[in-house]
Amino acid sequence: MRFLHTADWHIGKKLHGYDLLEEQADAFQQIIGIAKTEKVDAIVVAGDLYDRSVPSVEAIEVFNRMIVEMNLQEKFPVLAISGNHDSSTRLETGGPWFVQSNFHLNTRLDQAFEPVEMNDTQFFLLPYFEPISARLYFANEEIRTIEQGMKLVIEEMKNRFKPDMAHVLISHFFVAGSEKTDSETTLMVGGLDTVPLSLLEEFDYVALGHLHGKNALQAPNARYSGSPLKFSLSEMNQQKGVWIVETSHQETTFEFREITPLRDVVQIEGSFKELIAPDFYESIDREAYLHIQLTDRAVIPNMMNQLRQVYPRVIGVERLYGREQQKQKHEPKKEIKTLVPTELVGRFFSDVTGETLTKKQQIWLAENFETIHQEERGK
């Protein structure tokens, strides 16, 4: 059995306010391309299909197109689970029909114990669950943590193991010993939500979702696929991609296949003057999501607007050596109370832009304050 392992699509996620739907659609096309080239028998998606429990209409449109293409057009069997970012109920709609074309989308704990058998392999599709679900399913009030729940879950799965088949677990949890980045914020690390690796050792392969780096866990039989895209600056240096896994009763192997982002997440460093010089910006990928490390200490009027004219996707600006205190050109603070509103606005304008209001702007401002005053008096 040969399958592709991906996870953490987070369809609809934004990166510092920038919509990633185009990048996500592109990464998806690469995943389909890899699946075809590698002639896999199935595609595994280990949770967090959406970024939010109530995704936007735009995110739903993109996701709907993806699953139609993957399963109905390209005819790949799909083995998927809901993650902690998904609403299991919202994702459940259609599930009972999906199975007609070998699209298995598990959203409830009770579904995890009916393995999907393909070729020589049993797949156990365990969606993300809270301890309360295990408490109800096993009718066991003692279950307070994910680890306690997982012990019983794994036991019940082992009862269904067919000895002459390979056994794969598809799951969405934090496994003890894994390394975390900044963009997986919802689950606790090393706390109540942690699953010990030892619990998983009887599986031939554990296809994990939740952590966004492919190297987050190094185990003989378990991998996080990581997300198809970089979702935060902390993932800047991660190579994104998918695992191609080959299972058999005797041996399981897996290899990584890279995904190249449509627009990368990149950090650049320099003085403001250097960064806005064509020599520099023509030498780099200006379309990338850029985190800028500025070496200047001086105050730079209208800085963000100027940077964005050169770099359309600035996700952050950091002053490497701090910033000079702005010179006190004006009266000390307590005198601000004595200024009339037009003077206050004028001062704010020059603080921000480094320019002063024109005569025309001053007149417009005065007229508008007058209108406001009149309306106030009229009440």
Add this chain to the structure above:
Amino acid sequence: MRFLHTADWHIGKKLHGYDLLEEQADAFQQIIGIAKTEKVDAIVVAGDLYDRSVPSVEAIEVFNRMIVEMNLQEKFPVLAISGNHDSSTRLETGGPWFVQSNFHLNTRLDQAFEPVEMNDTQFFLLPYFEPISARLYFANEEIRTIEQGMKLVIEEMKNRFKPDMAHVLISHFFVAGSEKTDSETTLMVGGLDTVPLSLLEEFDYVALGHLHGKNALQAPNARYSGSPLKFSLSEMNQQKGVWIVETSHQETTFEFREITPLRDVVQIEGSFKELIAPDFYESIDREAYLHIQLTDRAVIPNMMNQLRQVYPRVIGVERLYGREQQKQKHEPKKEIKTLVPTELVGRFFSDVTGETLTKKQQIWLAENFETIHQEERGK
């Protein structure tokens, strides 16, 4: 071809704050029962499956169970469209898989021109659409109203008519000449969103959704099914149910089958004393959703709480003959400004409940105001 015509399920709708999911599940069971008894070949649902574009998780759970039972368990072919209350994109998920088991759920205008053929009948499933969708589909900037759009839509459908078959339109609009109640608030009546009946005359049957009364439109070839439940007081006297339609190339007939609500919407009238007397309330259905018409004019302290002890589902209280002005027991209004907060709360309490604060309540109140003052000073 024999089918059941229903519409306007509005799953998740509340009636004056009361959740109707239990009533909706019960009405659905009656619909399934009628479909079985009448041995229909299909079930038609003419839009407004949900009450809101983003339904609650509870509403989705109920709806998912309904469609699984109707189509996968009871094996009824289903012909459904989205209505103006539905989010077409959110409803679309799963649609391409649903058709594998004869569940046709159209949510986009372009799907309306691929009729579903069953037995001797062509079904055109036209979801609710805005003029902008017709403008884009027909690449015609002139289309500003639903009527203009519908003309082109119907023309295009007629081009697909097979002359030896019956032709049924499933649609969700306000048809000119129909009668409206209070609970269909979103579309305009008789304005830009109105479709003239004459446009529909070449269909053997038009299965309409949108208006909640089965008698809203009297036409030889068109009916609103109405909602399965009463969704407002104005629907109090409507008989709810579904149409059983029999189409053939020669003749089309339709008959109404009633649904009995789990809890009815009822209006009762009497004095407060009469209404809370066992003689009266034991003679009526206390579990119904009740609109109460009070004949008293006197102020009745703590009225709603007393009524709700007898009638658990009061959806409104109306004073048939107005209400006496409450006697001015207290100082005139302008003196209120001089009262301290504890006095103000005490007065409000006795105005509303007709009782005075106990000593214990007064102490509790004073202590809490003191805490608030301290916190305010601490800021």
